[in-house]
Amino acid sequence: MAWICRLCRLAHDGGEFWDTAGRQWRNVGTDRGAKLHDCRFCNCRAADRTGCRAIMDAAMVARGREPAVAADNGRRRLEPRPRQSQFCCLPCGDHRRGGRTFAVAAFRPRRGGVTMRIGVDGHVLTGKFQGTRTTLGRLLNEVSQRAGAHSLLLYSYSPDEARELLGHRAIAHRQLPPGGAIWRLLLQFPRLFRRDAVDLGVFQYIAPLRGRHMVFIHDLLPLTHPHLFPWRMRLRSRLFFTLSIRRAAMVVAVSDYTGDQIRQRLNIPRERLAVVKNGPSFPQEAYWLPRETGDQRYILAVGRIEPRKNMDLLVRAFRQASLHNVKLVIVGTIDPAFRHAEIEGAGVEIRTDVSDTELQALYRNASLFVFPSSAEGFGLPLLDAVLFGLPTISSDRTAMPEVGGDCAVYFNPDADDAQAVLADLIAGHFALSPIVPPSPEQRCQHHEQFNWGHAAQQFLTAAEAAYDA
Numbered sequence: 001m002a003w004i005c006r007l008c009r010l011a012h013d014g015g016e017f018w019d020t021a022g023r024q025w026r027n028v029g030t031d032r033g034a035k036l037h038d039c040r041f042c043n044c045r046a047a048d049r050t051g052c053r054a055i056m057d058a059a060m061v062a063r064g065r066e067p068a069v070a071a072d073n074g075r076r077r078l079e080p081r082p083r084q085s086q087f088c089c090l091p092c093g094d095h096r097r098g099g100r101t102f103a104v105a106a107f108r109p110r111r112g113g114v115t116m117r118i119g120v121d122g123h124v125l126t127g128k129f130q131g132t133r134t135t136l137g138r139l140l141n142e143v144s145q146r147a148g149a150h151s152l153l154l155y156s157y158s159p160d161e162a163r164e165l166l167g168h169r170a171i172a173h174r175q176l177p178p179g180g181a182i183w184r185l186l187l188q189f190p191r192l193f194r195r196d197a198v199d200l201g202v203f204q205y206i207a208p209l210r211g212r213h214m215v216f217i218h219d220l221l222p223l224t225h226p227h228l229f230p231w232r233m234r235l236r237s238r239l240f241f242t243l244s245i246r247r248a249a250m251v252v253a254v255s256d257y258t259g260d261q262i263r264q265r266l267n268i269p270r271e272r273l274a275v276v277k278n279g280p281s282f283p284q285e286a287y288w289l290p291r292e293t294g295d296q297r298y299i300l301a302v303g304r305i306e307p308r309k310n311m312d313l314l315v316r317a318f319r320q321a322s323l324h325n326v327k328l329v330i331v332g333t334i335d336p337a338f339r340h341a342e343i344e345g346a347g348v349e350i351r352t353d354v355s356d357t358e359l360q361a362l363y364r365n366a367s368l369f370v371f372p373s374s375a376e377g378f379g380l381p382l383l384d385a386v387l388f389g390l391p392t393i394s395s396d397r398t399a400m401p402e403v404g405g406d407c408a409v410y411f412n413p414d415a416d417d418a419q420a421v422l423a424d425l426i427a428g429h430f431a432l433s434p435i436v437p438p439s440p441e442q443r444c445q446h447h448e449q450f451n452w453g454h455a456a457q458q459f460l461t462a463a464e465a466a467y468d469a
Contacts, residue, residue, distance in 0.1 A: 115149040116467055119198035121189065122156040123176060125165055132204050132218060134380065135254070135278050137165055142279075142456035144169035150460070153196055155189070181206070200249070200467055207244045214466050215248040216276075217241070219377025220261045221308075221398075228308045228375060242266060250466035252276050252459070254378045257399035272469070274462035278378050279452035280387050286360050287387040287443070297326045298349075299426065300366035300390070302359070302381035303373060305343070305350070306335035310372040310395070310413050315343040317422035323347075323430055326367070331359060363388045368429050371395060371404075372413050372422065379403045386446050391435035393425050407438035407446065 120140065124132050144152055144166075152171045156162040159173035174196065177188055185203075190210045193201055200212055207213040222229045222237035229237075245251050245266050251273050253259035259275045262268050280287070299318065303309040311330055318328045328348045344350065354362070363369075369385035371394040376382075379400045385392050386407045394400050396410035404410070411421045429435045438446070 115151065116199045116463065117151045117153060117197055118147075118200050118202060118463060119153045119155060119189075119193050119196065120202045121184075121204065122154040122162055123184065124204065125154075126156050126158040126161045132216075134281050135218075136204070138279060138281070138452050139276075139455055139459060140171065141166055141169060142452040143459055144171050146453075146456050146460060150463075153198060155192060185209075200463055202463075203244070205244065206240045207248060209243075209247070212249045212466065213244075214250045214252055214463060215244050216252045216254070217245065217258060217262060217377075218254050219258055219375075219398075220265065221375050221377065223265060224261055225308075225375045248272070249469055250274060250462050252462055254278050255399040255402055257402055258377045271465075274458065274465070276455050276458045276462065277450055278380060278383070279450055279455050280447070281380055281384050282356065282360055284447065284451075287384075287389075287447075289360075289364060292361070292365050294365065297367045297430070299326065299328045299368045299370055300331070300362055300385075301328070301370050301372070302331045302363075302384075303371070304332045304335060305330065308374050310374055312343050313413060313419060313422065314370055314372045315345075315348055317419050317426060318347070319345075320419065320423035321427040321430075323427065326430060329362060329366075331362060363390065366390055368393070368426070368435065370422070370426070371400065371408075372411075373397070373400070374413055376400055376403075382408070383446070383450055386438055387443055389437050389440075389443055391429060391437045393422065393429075393435065403450070405442075405446065407442050409435050 120136075122136065122140075125137060140152070140154065147170065153174055154162060154166075154171050155174045155176045157176050157178065159175055163171075163173055174192065176184070176192075179188060185206060185208045189201065189208050192198075193211055198211075200214060201207065202214045202216070204216045204218070207215045220241065222234050223241065226234045245262065245268060249272070251262060251268055253262055253273065253275050255277060256275055259273055262273060263270070301311065301314055303311070305311050309332070311332075314330075315328065326347075329351065330343070330348065331351045331354050333352055334350070351362075363384060366388075369381075369390040369392045371379065371382045371385070371392070373379065373395050375398045377399060379394075382392070382394055382400055382403050386404060392404065392408040394404050394408040394410055395413045397413065401410060409425060411425065412418060413422075415421070425435070
């Protein structure tokens, strides 16, 4: 029988293990000829009785056969075998109380001097654009600068593209084999995390069924607003969101609103829920560049063109306002299932492929920003508009008042008179009742509340709590 460290997969030299059959402690250096080696990560032998810093895996080896050994920089590495049992590595009374050995599900190693290896699912960073690409990329940039002794491993389909996107940060990039979501979550990530000795996995919405994970939940809208989504997505979200949230070591919400929804609907205890609020889409200096001079006035709206975003409501209100010399610019990807013909026409311009530089210029020189969405888990375009100092009209649903604060004028997009109210606000802004833009002081306060530096620190705090839980 060979005993292998769970953290680094290297066997230990000396010490004792708990023999559940004999109900006694045995010395692994003499019992059954077990050969163990020093552990370079968990420092097991230095642990005191207040808490064991490692857990031993029992790997069953057939009698008369040597355990599988692989080279590891001149050291012998014992390869773990399937169906392992897990035990405490030191005879500390806390873990063998009552003659029992606690399983890993009940006991995790304390951090002590041990650093974490954090594995991040980064498949959204490459290939087809997804909404979480911006937030995950900006968060990882900041986390990599504050991780200290912790190691970050990013798994993506194109490590070179991900490295180019994030810059040359202190992040180890790993190749993610091709495959669909089910294959990736059920088989690939458990195998990759085991190979790379990852202590904590980080996923968006849905996590594997094995391992210790943090799950980012950007919204629960398919559960809270089912009428806005197709039935397949509702069913998939209800099943997999719920399963991932319930078994996650730590659930991360991007707003207080989303966190409250998670607690209310799934009864998640507060110690397993952290709120890590998003920061802005662009670097801080981009929000303070001067406006360009020009006579063209336009209303800006940013967001995916789909029913939930209410772009059709905005277009109807814009036309009802009957503005002269003002156009409406909508920036966003068009949902294939959405009939966007009715939002096209005179005075309305739709832009789908816009670079960050172009989008910043559109924000900076807009006369008015409108965000009419029915439901959002956060509302990143609204935050950007406030930080750019734009006069802003926003929906008052879900998380948007939390993000906009007192820097926007709100209306109810679900009310019967929503179109008339929005048309009056738009017409008034270009007439006798202009909407007051946020002051420099308000913009600074907003940046203090929503920035990626704070988000990165909150992320690391939540990761350490998940690891120590």
